[in-house]
Amino acid sequence: MDLKDALKGQYGAGLAMLRECIERCPDDAWSAGEHPRTFWRIAYHTLFYTHFYMMPSHTEFTPWARHQPQGVILWDDDEDGIPPVETTYSPQDLLEYLAEIEQNLSGWVDALDLGAAESGFPWYPIPKLDHQLVNIRHLGIHVGQLQELLYARGVDLEWVGKRVPA
Numbered sequence: 001m002d003l004k005d006a007l008k009g010q011y012g013a014g015l016a017m018l019r020e021c022i023e024r025c026p027d028d029a030w031s032a033g034e035h036p037r038t039f040w041r042i043a044y045h046t047l048f049y050t051h052f053y054m055m056p057s058h059t060e061f062t063p064w065a066r067h068q069p070q071g072v073i074l075w076d077d078d079e080d081g082i083p084p085v086e087t088t089y090s091p092q093d094l095l096e097y098l099a100e101i102e103q104n105l106s107g108w109v110d111a112l113d114l115g116a117a118e119s120g121f122p123w124y125p126i127p128k129l130d131h132q133l134v135n136i137r138h139l140g141i142h143v144g145q146l147q148e149l150l151y152a153r154g155v156d157l158e159w160v161g162k163r164v165p166a
Contacts, residue, residue: 003114003129004109004110004112004114007109007132007136008105008106008109010136011050011054011105011109011136011139012102012105013160013161014050014136014139014140014143014160015050015098015101015102015105015139016160017143017147017157017158017159017160018043018046018047018098018139018142018143018146019095019098020157020158021043021143021146021147021150021157022043022091022094022095022098023091023095024150024155024157025039025043025091025146025150025155026153026155029149029150029153030087030090030091031087032149033149035085036073036074036083036085037074038087039146039149040087040088040089040091040094041071041072041073041074041083041088042074042142042145042146043094043142043146044071044072044088044089044094044097045071045072045073045074045142046138046139046142046143046146047064047094047097047098047101048063048064048067048071048072049072049135049138050101050135050138050139051063051064051097051101053121053131053132053134053135053138054101054105054108054109054112054132054135055108055120056111056112056113056120057120057121058120058121058122060120064097064100066089066093066097068088070083070084070088071083071088071089112128112132113128114128114129114132115127115128115129116128119131
């Protein structure tokens with residue numbers, strides 16, 4: 001199997017599981033959680049960084065048209081402090097962003113030089129392939145975090161082992 005096909009399958013599976021979390025999140029859970037780690041903000045943080053780190057480098061990244069920088073912050077940011085409490089995105093907003101990522105996934109992965117010695121992100125001094133594995137791990141960790149929040153509310157979710165992007 002081609003390595004890029006494997007990455008596409010795992011990104012696709014992680015995004016499918018994230019989609020289910022967003023779709024099945026009860027209305028009263030969307031903004032719930034200890035600020036700034038609310039459900040919607042964890043979901044947006046996950047989408048943003050999955051998209052960002054799927055690029056060849058930080059200089060080649062174009063944010064989602066509706067990106068708001070404070071939306072990705074899950075902690076007390078040293079520069080900006082705690083982000084505002086207000087809910088910035090609806091489930092539909094994030095499903096639209098997720099669909100955009102899914103539509104571009106194959107081309108983005110194909111554009112990566114997995115043999116590159118550098119990640120393309122100076123704060124990650126690791127090879128490109130390692131960085132893609134970190135990105136998939138990050139996606140999976142936050143999907144698991146969202147799943148646990150939903151499980152606590154009695155919402156059961158499906159496991160996706162691999163999903164081939166369209």
